Amino acid sequence: MDSKRLRQDEQNSPETRARGTMRIWQWARWAALVVAIGWAVSWLLNLLQGEGGRDLWWPLASTVIWTGLTVHGFRTYRRIRTTTLPAITGRPSA
Numbered sequence: 900m901d902s903k904r905l906r907q908d909e910q911n912s913p914e915t916r917a918r919g920t921m922r923i924w925q926w927a928r929w930a931a932l933v934v935a936i937g938w939a940v941s942w943l944l945n946l947l948q949g950e951g952g953r954d955l956w957w958p959l960a961s962t963v964i965w966t967g968l969t970v971h972g973f974r975t976y977r978r979i980r981t982t983t984l985p986a987i988t989g990r991p992s993a
Contacts, residue, residue, distance in 0.1 A: 914987045921979045930973030933966035 940956035985991055 908963075914984065917979050917983050917985040919986060921976060924972050924979070928969060928976055931965055931969040931972055935962055935969050938962040938965055 938961040942955060942962055945955055945958060967991050
């Protein structure tokens with residue numbers, strides 16, 4: 900019973916949660932960057948092909964949204980790696 904409780908405590912520790920969040924953002928930030936670049940290229944190609952007005956609002960809006968998500972992902976990953984984990988573990992950031 901004690902070993903089960905110990906495993907549950909380890910799973911709920913702030914370090915475990917921070918490392919889990921880091922793992923998620925480690926790949927999600929790059930995926931968001933790829934999507935943002937894809938939408939930006941789509942918007943530019945449509946603009947160069949002469950489309951205008953209402954047809955271009957969605958690629959542009961999506962580019963802005965995905966760029967924001969990408970920036971947030973990179974900032975979150977860096978904050979966890981350099982601030983949160985060292986504060987929790989007492990070890991210098993690697």
